[in-house]
Amino acid sequence: MLAPQGLPEATLTREDMGFISKLVYEHAGIVIREHKEAMTRGRLSRRVKALGMGSVAEYCSFLKTPGAQDEIPELINAVTTNHTAFFRERHHFDHLRRDVLPRLVQERGGRRGRIRIWSSACSSGEEPYSIAAVSRDVIGSRSDLDFRILATDIDTDILNRAEAGIYPAELFERLPADVRPLLRLDGQAARGEARISDDLRRLIAFKRLNLIENWPMRGPFDAIFCRNVFIYFDTRTKATILDRFVDLLAPGGFLYLGHSESLPQPHPQLRLIGRTIYERTP
Numbered sequence: 001m002l003a004p005q006g007l008p009e010a011t012l013t014r015e016d017m018g019f020i021s022k023l024v025y026e027h028a029g030i031v032i033r034e035h036k037e038a039m040t041r042g043r044l045s046r047r048v049k050a051l052g053m054g055s056v057a058e059y060c061s062f063l064k065t066p067g068a069q070d071e072i073p074e075l076i077n078a079v080t081t082n083h084t085a086f087f088r089e090r091h092h093f094d095h096l097r098r099d100v101l102p103r104l105v106q107e108r109g110g111r112r113g114r115i116r117i118w119s120s121a122c123s124s125g126e127e128p129y130s131i132a133a134v135s136r137d138v139i140g141s142r143s144d145l146d147f148r149i150l151a152t153d154i155d156t157d158i159l160n161r162a163e164a165g166i167y168p169a170e171l172f173e174r175l176p177a178d179v180r181p182l183l184r185l186d187g188q189a190a191r192g193e194a195r196i197s198d199d200l201r202r203l204i205a206f207k208r209l210n211l212i213e214n215w216p217m218r219g220p221f222d223a224i225f226c227r228n229v230f231i232y233f234d235t236r237t238k239a240t241i242l243d244r245f246v247d248l249l250a251p252g253g254f255l256y257l258g259h260s261e262s263l264p265q266p267h268p269q270l271r272l273i274g275r276t277i278y279e280r281t282p
Contacts, residue, residue, distance in 0.1 A: 011056060012044065012056050020075075023075065027075075032079065040079060047075065083228075093134050095254075096135075109144050109145055113146065119131060123155075128206075150217065162206055165195050166193050168194075169194045172185060222250055222254070223254045242264060254273075254277055254280070
């Protein structure tokens, strides 16, 4: 059957599905399982259309050529999932606001002490902005702290959206009344949109990072958020990334995982202290 006029042929053969899955795993560590075939086909179709190609098969053939190296990041962008929300799995932010930040401020305030938090798969930015919101609420306007949030993601397109800090206004209207003011919106960026304030945006550095490649930062971090990310990796990749997180966490620092996730295996330097909250032991 021919594809509708203007749309690429979206058939994805088993061979091409296997090729795409292998390529994404090699470059990003992400496992695309067989039941994701329809989703993968749809996402590849959009990329095929953007390139002016006629079919997913033609796109796969192109990816096998030496000249396709620059296309790999675009492929990763196309197949990665970016579902997130402000204050998603809220108790993590409550823990950070109530139990972690006040102690760090007390320990390090007055001597420009350093506090670092890493949002390791920040997607479109809702997570790091939620971190910034509760952090600003605790820290206030004091200038005797060196506070920064690192927000990374493998998807360059979604990072650009995150850095802009512009979202549909309705997202904020649906937030609980007690956290909505913490995001300090600058008013409407355009009709129906709102922008995160410069005050919060200045706290965050957005960078592209592939979790299975080299990490340029040295830490230590006082908290690392890696939520709803491990579900896309196999056990071996999860274990490797987890070891690297622990290496960068300060003793007494915290690792936050998603509610549907758990450690690939017990780690001798992590102890569970709350729902998907792990503390690094000395």
